[in-house]
Amino acid sequence: MSLFLQYLFFLLKLATVVFAILMVASALFAMSRKTKEHTKGKLYVRPLNKKYQAFADTLNAEILTKAERKKFVKEKKHQSKQQSKPIKKRIFVLNFQGDIKGSAVNGLREEITAILQVATPQDEVILKLESGGGMVSPYGLAASQLQRLKDKGIPLTVSIDKIAASGGYLMACVADKILAAPFAIIGSIGVVAQLPNFHRFLKKKDIDFELLTAGEYKRTLTIFGENTQKARAKTQGDLEEIHRLFKAFIESNRKTVDIDQVATGAHWLAKDALVLRLVDELITSDDYLNQYASNHQANIYELHYLTKKSVTEKLSEKLELASSHFALFR
Secondary structure, three states: OHHHHHHHHHHHHHHHHHHHHHHHHHHHHHHHHHHOOOOOOEEEEEEHHHHHHHHHHHHHHHHOOHHHHHHHHHHHHHHHHHOOOOOOOEEEEEEEEOOOOOOOHHHHHHHHHHHHHHOOOOOEEEEEEEEOOEEHHHHHHHHHHHHHHHHOOOOEEEEEOOEEEOHHHHHHOOOOEEEEOOOOEEEOOOEEOOOOOOHHHHHHOOOOOOOOOOOOOOOOOOOOOOOOHHHHHHHHHHHHHHHHHHHHHHHHHOOOOOHHHHOOOOEEEHHHHHHOOOOOEEOOHHHHHHHHHHOOOOEEEEEEEEOOOOHHHHHHHHHHHHOOOOOEEO
16 A cells, blocks of 8 residues: 555656646747747638539449430530529538637638628528537637628528537527537537646645735636635636526527526437427538539538648647646536
């Protein structure tokens, strides 16, 4: 048992040293990022109508006979000549793959800025959203970016094929219309904060942990210090306030939702979320887009804003995440 305690003591000292190194390295990398100009990103646009047509042409080339292919091409040309009115509706497709830091918001804001230069209320933006939630501020910013489209009167549809929970649903509820695949996960309207505490172990080993602050609530709950009831109450109050704002935001965007029924932190399959009016229609993003493409009802464009990050920037982001603790939409 003595050897076991000595081993635990060694691991604790090692963890303390590693934590201190991470904090210093994170600060140094953050300073380096501020002094260096970020690599400029680039907006990529892909016409999806051509993609769908290429799929059809490839499949027809395999399953139709030579005579059938000639007939098909002839009919296609005839239909093209019969179209007297040009297609005016444009659909802009965006993708948001959410992580705990909401990192995709950086590309989303640039894509939306680009769309706002050309889109009109006759167009539509479709956001293919996948996120289980994460940090409050990035997901709040992501929702605000979507609100920019609404403020300009541009129709916004959010399509959820797998999951839009907590911070993900905060984003989704901004939309004019929410689509979801039947077995997608929807909801989890709640807030959580959690962290380990080693105070009792340190005390047992006669190790002091000094934390100096200016400002009563500069730090509340800590990893190594003693957490007081007052600190816990302050943190709980902060979580309750974020939850209250979360619920108010959903109420303002989804007026038919019974917020007291859905804001418990629970989640549902989309088929049940439809009954709760958290979503508007059960359909995959593939079917929704294909109905426009197959009937030639709109020109569809998929946008991606990509930025190449240096190794230093990538490492800095990981260090910042490892050394920080935030309230989460989860």
